Amino acid sequence: MNRIVEMKAKNRDQSLSDSRDLDGSYDQLTDSIEDDFELSTVCHRPEGLEKLQEQTKFTKKELQVLYRGFKNECPSGVVNEDTFKIIYSQFFPQGDSSTYAHFLFEAFDTNKNGSVSFEDFVIGLSIILRGTINDRLNWAFNLYDLNKDGCITKEEMLDIMKSIYDMMGKYTYPCMQEDAPREHVENFFQKMDRNNDGVVTIDEFIESCQKDENIMQSMQLFDNVI
Amino acid sequence: MATGVAAWLPFARAAAIGWMPVANCPMPPAPREHSKKQDELIILNVSGRRFQTWRTTLDRYPDTLLGSTEKEFFYNEETKEYFFDRDPDAFRSVLNFYRTGKLHYPRYECISAYDEELAFFGIIPEIIGDCCYEEYKDRKRENAERLMDDQEENKDSRLPNMNFRETMWRAFENPHTSTMALVFYYVTGFFIAVSVITNVVETVPCGSTPNQKDVPCGERYTVAFFCMDTACVMIFTVEYLLRLFAAPSRYRFMRSVMSIIDVVAILPYYIGLVMTNNEDVSGAFVTLRVFRVFRIFKFSRHSQGLRILGYTLKSCASELGFLLFSLTMAIIIFATVMFYAEKGSSSSKFTSIPASFWYTIVTMTTLGYGDMVPKTIAGKIFGSICSLSGVLVIALPVPVIVSNFSRIYHQNQRADKRRAQKKARLARIRIAKKGSSNAYLQSKRNGLLNELLDLTSSEEEEQHMNKTSSLLESQHHHLLHCLEKTTAHEFVDEQLYEQNCVEGAQFSRSPSLSSQDGFTGTCCTRRSRKRIPLPNASLSTTHTHTHTQGLQELSAIHIQCGDQPSLSTSSRSSLNIKSSERSRINCRGQQITTAVISLPSPTNFPPDGDGHGLPNPLSTPPTINTTSSSNIVKVSAL
Numbered sequence: 001m002n003r004i005v006e007m008k009a010k011n012r013d014q015s016l017s018d019s020r021d022l023d024g025s026y027d028q029l030t031d032s033i034e035d036d037f038e039l040s041t042v043c044h045r046p047e048g049l050e051k052l053q054e055q056t057k058f059t060k061k062e063l064q065v066l067y068r069g070f071k072n073e074c075p076s077g078v079v080n081e082d083t084f085k086i087i088y089s090q091f092f093p094q095g096d097s098s099t100y101a102h103f104l105f106e107a108f109d110t111n112k113n114g115s116v117s118f119e120d121f122v123i124g125l126s127i128i129l130r131g132t133i134n135d136r137l138n139w140a141f142n143l144y145d146l147n148k149d150g151c152i153t154k155e156e157m158l159d160i161m162k163s164i165y166d167m168m169g170k171y172t173y174p175c176m177q178e179d180a181p182r183e184h185v186e187n188f189f190q191k192m193d194r195n196n197d198g199v200v201t202i203d204e205f206i207e208s209c210q211k212d213e214n215i216m217q218s219m220q221l222f223d224n225v226i
Numbered sequence: 227m228a229t230g231v232a233a234w235l236p237f238a239r240a241a242a243i244g245w246m247p248v249a250n251c252p253m254p255p256a257p258r259e260h261s262k263k264q265d266e267l268i269i270l271n272v273s274g275r276r277f278q279t280w281r282t283t284l285d286r287y288p289d290t291l292l293g294s295t296e297k298e299f300f301y302n303e304e305t306k307e308y309f310f311d312r313d314p315d316a317f318r319s320v321l322n323f324y325r326t327g328k329l330h331y332p333r334y335e336c337i338s339a340y341d342e343e344l345a346f347f348g349i350i351p352e353i354i355g356d357c358c359y360e361e362y363k364d365r366k367r368e369n370a371e372r373l374m375d376d377q378e379e380n381k382d383s384r385l386p387n388m389n390f391r392e393t394m395w396r397a398f399e400n401p402h403t404s405t406m407a408l409v410f411y412y413v414t415g416f417f418i419a420v421s422v423i424t425n426v427v428e429t430v431p432c433g434s435t436p437n438q439k440d441v442p443c444g445e446r447y448t449v450a451f452f453c454m455d456t457a458c459v460m461i462f463t464v465e466y467l468l469r470l471f472a473a474p475s476r477y478r479f480m481r482s483v484m485s486i487i488d489v490v491a492i493l494p495y496y497i498g499l500v501m502t503n504n505e506d507v508s509g510a511f512v513t514l515r516v517f518r519v520f521r522i523f524k525f526s527r528h529s530q531g532l533r534i535l536g537y538t539l540k541s542c543a544s545e546l547g548f549l550l551f552s553l554t555m556a557i558i559i560f561a562t563v564m565f566y567a568e569k570g571s572s573s574s575k576f577t578s579i580p581a582s583f584w585y586t587i588v589t590m591t592t593l594g595y596g597d598m599v600p601k602t603i604a605g606k607i608f609g610s611i612c613s614l615s616g617v618l619v620i621a622l623p624v625p626v627i628v629s630n631f632s633r634i635y636h637q638n639q640r641a642d643k644r645r646a647q648k649k650a651r652l653a654r655i656r657i658a659k660k661g662s663s664n665a666y667l668q669s670k671r672n673g674l675l676n677e678l679l680d681l682t683s684s685e686e687e688e689q690h691m692n693k694t695s696s697l698l699e700s701q702h703h704h705l706l707h708c709l710e711k712t713t714a715h716e717f718v719d720e721q722l723y724e725q726n727c728v729e730g731a732q733f734s735r736s737p738s739l740s741s742q743d744g745f746t747g748t749c750c751t752r753r754s755r756k757r758i759p760l761p762n763a764s765l766s767t768t769h770t771h772t773h774t775q776g777l778q779e780l781s782a783i784h785i786q787c788g789d790q791p792s793l794s795t796s797s798r799s800s801l802n803i804k805s806s807e808r809s810r811i812n813c814r815g816q817q818i819t820t821a822v823i824s825l826p827s828p829t830n831f832p833p834d835g836d837g838h839g840l841p842n843p844l845s846t847p848p849t850i851n852t853t854s855s856s857n858i859v860k861v862s863a864l
Contacts, residue, residue, distance in 0.1 A: 061265075065265055065282075066236075068233070068280075069233025069234060070233070072233060072325075072326075073233065073234065087234050088234075088238060088241070091235070091238045091702065091705065092706075092709075093659050093660075093662055093663045094663050094717060100244070103244070104241050104244070107244075121237075124240075125236075125237065125240050128240040128241075128243050129236075129240055136243060137247070139243065140243055140244060140246065140247050143243075143244045144244075144247075160244070160248070161248065164244075164245060164248065164709070164712060164713060165713050165715075167709060168709065168710075168713055168715050168717065169717075170723070171717065171718050171719060171720055171722075171723040172713075172715040172716060172717060172718060172723070173715065173716045173717075173718040173722065173723070173726055174715060174716075174726065175723070175726055175727050176715060180713070180714075180715075184248070184250075184713075184714075187250065188247075188248055205247070209247055213252075214249070214250070214251065214252045214253075215246055215247050215249075217252055217253070218246040218249065218252060218253040218708075219243070219246055221246075221253055221255075221256055221708075222239070222240060222242075222243060224256065225236050225239045225240055225256075226236050
């Protein structure tokens with residue numbers, strides 16, 4: 001299974017910490033940040049290449065390339081949400097992509113432990129890039145369904161929509177109106193919600209998407225991303 | 227394009243799947259990878275030392291030498307490697323930059339050699355990491371100062387074009403420039419010394435007259451001293467006036483410290499001249515003579531060391547002030563204690579707390595004159611505590627404080643420097659970032675231009691146009707394009723945004739054809755609908771010129787060469803005629819139509835351009851959603 005290596009490096013100057021204990025005061029001027037650190041680096045190593053090949057639909061070479069890029073940005077082997085947001089924001093310099101990055105993080109972090117390991121990352125990518133259309137639609141539904149209860153409400157969709165519109169930033173043409181996300185959500189629900197009960201279930205979603213040519217076509221855009 | 231996270235671009239593109247079901251328009255096609263190369267190791271031979279790295283590592287920074295096609299110039303066919311005739315040690319830092327995304331400055335490296343290497347490989351030094359940036363900037367500044375010093379020495383030899391005043395000023399400031407200056411320098415120095423010695427000797431008792439006790443020499447040889455003083459003051463006055471005349475900025479000269487010292491040095495003499503016979507103020511006159519000692523400070527013009535000392539004291543003023551403050555606290559405490567302890571004893575010298583200050587200071591600095599000693603037991607106890615604590619308070623922390631303050635002082639200086647540099651650095655990084663978003667806008671325009679020309683040009687030209695940007699860039703731009711399509715808004719830059727906002731305010735007032743009659747259409751019809759009000763609006767007289775202007779601006783956005791109506795009409799006619807092209811056009815057709823719509827000048831509407839707009843725009847139902855892809859062209863165009 002996964003090997004998690006924890007390394008603790010304690011403060012060398014025992015006397016310093018003792019002296020601090022003596023007077024019990026912490027003077028911010030004199031105590032610097034380095035003294036206080038109890039470094040615990042968590043090093044996460046993924047399972048072997050063969051196992052990942054079984055779990056995902058990537059070839060060995062593709063996994064190698066992916067891992068090299070992953071490890072370069074996150075040497076400790078896991079991505080936490082802040083790093084995720086920083087990485088994602090570099091692609092959208094004009095807007096604020098942190099909310100959408102948060103939703104993405106939730107979608108990738110399948111075991112809800114607050115960090116995305118390489119396996120989570122690669123499994124998610126495998127579904128999006130190499131999965132069937134239905135798999136991809138399922139993944140997208142999972143992304144939209146914020147509380148993972150099996151249906152998308154208008155509020156959830158509005159949050160998602162706002163996060164997407166936030167990425168555009170301020171300088172757009174035409175000028176971004178306040179209710180643009182809301183209108184878009186209305187349109188979406190008109191299209192997707194067959195029985196008009198105010199929520200979109202997974203079946204309604206897949207059915208409506210399959211009927212829409214545009215969506216079907218754009219889903220195939222991801223075939224050659226890697 | 228974000229550097230260093232190029233490896234994550236596939237992830238960002240995959241994450242765009244979240245936009246797909248929400249978007250109402252079809253997405254633009256993804257850029258094709260012309261040559262699907264497997265990632266390969268490339269060998270960089272730098273003066274014999276071989277470095278190997280992945281090609282994608284180098285491709286992360288496409289605007290440097292190694293990341294762009296510029297390195298092909300250095301490719302060696304026989305050995306199948308890239309050969310650079312440069313320093314391999316410096317190359318290590320360069321290559322590590324590609325690997326880690328951080329540029330480090332090695333300390334052993336000479337600053338100018340390093341700069342040259344960076345310039346050769348096309349890397350801007352501003353991206354040096356925080357860990358090394360300070361060192362780099364310090365070394366660079368030293369180097370610049372050295373260069374400036376060299377320059378100044380050369381500058382001194384440029385004599386001919388300076389007028390007399392400038393020559394004089396230079397002579398005053400830098401005595402080594404000419405022999406006259408040197409002579410003047412030594413003469414003034416000599417007279418300063420003479421003046422100081424005179425002041426000192428004046429007060430020495432020399433020889434006694436038979437009927438009086440010792441008198442100071444000043445009173446004995448009054449005339450001689452007076453003549454000496456007069457001579458010195460005359461020299462100083464002449465010097466001051468000459469400096470005042472030669473100074474490039476007289477006001478600034480008069481405010482400078484040295485000139486104030488000059489004035490203070492010679493003023494007592496003149497005041498004394500004026501007030502000689504008045505006995506009442508002779509006491510004040512005597513006091514004025516004290517100021518003659520300031521002449522010694524005139525030596526600081528002659529001594530570099532004095533100037534540095536003065537500057538150091540000035541810059542350490544706050545630390546010294548704090549030291550003084552803490553000492554004052556201790557003095558006040560002990561003086562109070564001693565006063566109250568000695569209050570009881572008779573004939574005590576500790577008459578008041580301020581009187582006790584003297585005792586405290588003398589005791590704490592371990593001078594111990596003995597003119598004031600405590601007599602009571604309590605006084606003696608507290609006196610001994612005072613002297614012990616004096617040792618601690620002054621002797622112990624002074625070295626610690628001195629070194630501490632030196633360290634803190636330098637740290638502060640570094641922090642200020644860093645803050646000052648940070649602004650400039652961030653500004654530069656911001657410009658580069660803006661460059662990336664501008665790059666997208668630029669490529670959009672290029673893309674539209676390409677597509678216009680596509681229909682009339684051949685396949686090879688199209689491929690040629692596409693190759694201008696790297697694959698990474700085109701993929702990133704495709705990603706941003708998808709976002710635009712999803713939200714039905716476009717990225718623009720600031721100026722256009724401001725103009726559009728101005729017009730947007732007037733848009734809302736235009737007749738009902740604006741998109742505010744409910745969101746029934748999709749992005750595409752919305753866009754075409756937004757166009758629709760324009761010709762109508764410009765019919766109304768009130769809004770004419772602003773809308774025309776807006777129209778021109780829009781045409782500027784969408785087509786770079788907006789003065790090619792023939793091209794557009796031919797392209798449109800090609801839309802009609804070449805139905806076989808439709809499948810190829812599909813999404814592109816949209817963009818062409820936007821171009822077409824905005825092209826015609828508002829005063830005369832060629833009926834074909836806006837013909838769809840004028841008659842019954844409302845009757846054209848938005849049909850994008852429900853029709854097949856082949857209809858996309860139809861609806862958006864006509």
